[in-house]
Amino acid sequence: MSPNRQSVDRYRRHAAGYDASARRTMSLRRRAVALLDLRPGDVVLDVGAGTGLSYELLLAGVGEAGRVLAIEQSPEMFALACARIERHGWTNVWHCNAPAETVELPEPADAVLFNYVHDITRTPQAVANILRQSKPGARIAMAGMKYFPWWTGPLNLLAWAKNRPYNVRPGDMWQPWDIVETWCESFERRSTQAGMGYIARGIRRGTVD
Ligand SMILES: C[S@@+](CC[C@H](N)C(=O)[O-])C[C@H]1O[C@@H](n2cnc3c(N)ncnc32)[C@H](O)[C@@H]1O
Numbered sequence: 439m440s441p442n443r444q445s446v447d448r449y450r451r452h453a454a455g456y457d458a459s460a461r462r463t464m465s466l467r468r469r470a471v472a473l474l475d476l477r478p479g480d481v482v483l484d485v486g487a488g489t490g491l492s493y494e495l496l497l498a499g500v501g502e503a504g505r506v507l508a509i510e511q512s513p514e515m516f517a518l519a520c521a522r523i524e525r526h527g528w529t530n531v532w533h534c535n536a537p538a539e540t541v542e543l544p545e546p547a548d549a550v551l552f553n554y555v556h557d558i559t560r561t562p563q564a565v566a567n568i569l570r571q572s573k574p575g576a577r578i579a580m581a582g583m584k585y586f587p588w589w590t591g592p593l594n595l596l597a598w599a600k601n602r603p604y605n606v607r608p609g610d611m612w613q614p615w616d617i618v619e620t621w622c623e624s625f626e627r628r629s630t631q632a633g634m635g636y637i638a639r640g641i642r643r644g645t646v647d
Pocket of ligand 1: 442445446449460467485486487488489490491492509510511512515536537538539552553554555556557558564604
């Protein structure tokens with residue numbers, strides 16, 4: 439089964455309880471959105487938007503003149519994001535139920551958010567498809583889980599076990615930011631959650647090889 443199919447199967451099981459399980463990490467979502475330094479009128483892209491937990495924060499940043507674009511491949515997660523939009527009556531969100539590897543975006547983004555989307559950030563084709571459609575100079579922010587330093591040994595079993603139910607590539611957490619980093623001309627990162635998480639920001643390079 440393809441990694442995308444496996445991921446869709448996992449999120450079919452997680453969708454209903456997802457928002458409750460994500461409560462503990464909401465402060466990191468907020469921090470990642472703040473790193474985007476959004477301005478009124480910006481177009482911001484939420485990659486792997488899930489149930490749309492970041493939509494309200496992003497809309498507050500871009501204002502009424504701006505626009506939130508979002509993509510999400512799980513039909514069940516996407517349905518919850520649609521319900522969120524309807525509940526709030528938001529009109530300046532364009533979102534679509536499609537994989538990051540092949541989605542075509544309606545316009546280039548000024549800012550791109552990768553919040554807890556490990557399977558996407560570990561897939562070069564997905565990162566390339568998203569970032570080649572964003573503006574040169576776009577602000578990029580990301581947050582997620584990572585392994586503790588190697589010398590902490592068994593602690594990483596905990597990181598792996600927490601990641602495994604959600605992600606298809608739970609073993610690939612040493613430097614989960616490094617594919618996105620290759621697209622950036624400046625990149626800063628710091629550890630969170632006592633070393634089990636990271637948050638980062640970068641600027642998309644002006645030229646792409
Ligand atoms: C842990 S959730 C994060 C959701 C949201 N960004 C948040 O902060 O709550 C990861 C999401 O990425 C989506 N996803 C995984 N692989 C994807 C892909 N290749 N294309 C689009 N979405 C994908 C999953 O369906 C899931 O909704």
